[in-house]
Amino acid sequence: MTVADAVARALDGLDIASARTTYWDQNEFLSLERWLPPALVEPMVAEVERVRPAINRNFIPRHKKGGSVSFYTLLEQAPTIVGLYRAPAFIEFLSALTGRSLQPCPPGDPHSCALYYYTEPGDHIGFHFDTSYYKGARYTVLVGLVERSSSRLVCQLYKSVPGRAVEERALTTHPGTVVFFNGDKLWHSITPLGENEERVSLTLEYVTDPAMHPVKRFVSNMKDAIAYFGFRRVFLDSRKATRATQ
Numbered sequence: 066m067t068v069a070d071a072v073a074r075a076l077d078g079l080d081i082a083s084a085r086t087t088y089w090d091q092n093e094f095l096s097l098e099r100w101l102p103p104a105l106v107e108p109m110v111a112e113v114e115r116v117r118p119a120i121n122r123n124f125i126p127r128h129k130k131g132g133s134v135s136f137y138t139l140l141e142q143a144p145t146i147v148g149l150y151r152a153p154a155f156i157e158f159l160s161a162l163t164g165r166s167l168q169p170c171p172p173g174d175p176h177s178c179a180l181y182y183y184t185e186p187g188d189h190i191g192f193h194f195d196t197s198y199y200k201g202a203r204y205t206v207l208v209g210l211v212e213r214s215s216s217r218l219v220c221q222l223y224k225s226v227p228g229r230a231v232e233e234r235a236l237t238t239h240p241g242t243v244v245f246f247n248g249d250k251l252w253h254s255i256t257p258l259g260e261n262e263e264r265v266s267l268t269l270e271y272v273t274d275p276a277m278h279p280v281k282r283f284v285s286n287m288k289d290a291i292a293y294f295g296f297r298r299v300f301l302d303s304r305k306a307t308r309a310t311q
């Protein structure tokens with residue numbers, strides 16, 4: 066079965082109108098528990114193992130600790146993951162939820178489609194928004210792939226809605242669970258990993274307008290180099306990826 070077929074099958078079983086209502090009722094947040102089929106999850110988990118040698122680990126005191134593999138490596142070695150990221154039916158579904166025309170990030174963005182590995186005790190990420198550096202809005206899809214941990218994706222809904230109480234959800238991101246949200250609206254974190262535990266998630270980023278001011282691109286690249294993927298991946302491989310997809 067192709068990636069596109071597997072995505073289409075998952076979408077067939079979903080009531081899109083009611084998913085859209087829930088998404089908006091929750092201030093642009095939706096969680097679909099164990100939604101992606103094994104035909105997609107199994108090859109993606111195999112790709113998680115294949116790209117393990119490329120993990121770049123980072124530690125920023127009081128904010129984050131963990132490993133990541135950037136889009137550039139996935140482009141070379143993870144066809145199912147990249148296939149999901151680019152699947153037209155999946156992008157149409159996300160556009161239908163938001164009511165906006167979404168598209169993948171431009172090829173020079175290492176975050177656009179990336180794996181995050183929580184493998185050592187205490188690996189975590191503190192509360193943050195997935196703030197958009199693009200001219201338009203940025204949306205995040207988080208897919209659970211490996212879940213052998215007590216870590217939780219803690220989400221605070223309605224964080225910046227005046228007069229509305231914050232509602233907190235602590236989610237276990239099981240393999241195949243899909244969480245989708247507007248990066249400027251959902252305040253979220255991953256709680257610290259325990260001993261002998263492991264958690265791997267995939268994030269896919271989509272934008273309404275892929276343009277970015279050059280100064281913001283530089284700030285975004287510096288942040289990615291320091292906090293996530295390392296300088297070589299961010300500054301050298303982005304040129305390679307841009308050339309490869311032109």
Ligand SMILES: [Fe+2]
Nearest residue numbers: 193194195253
């Ligand atoms: Fe995030």
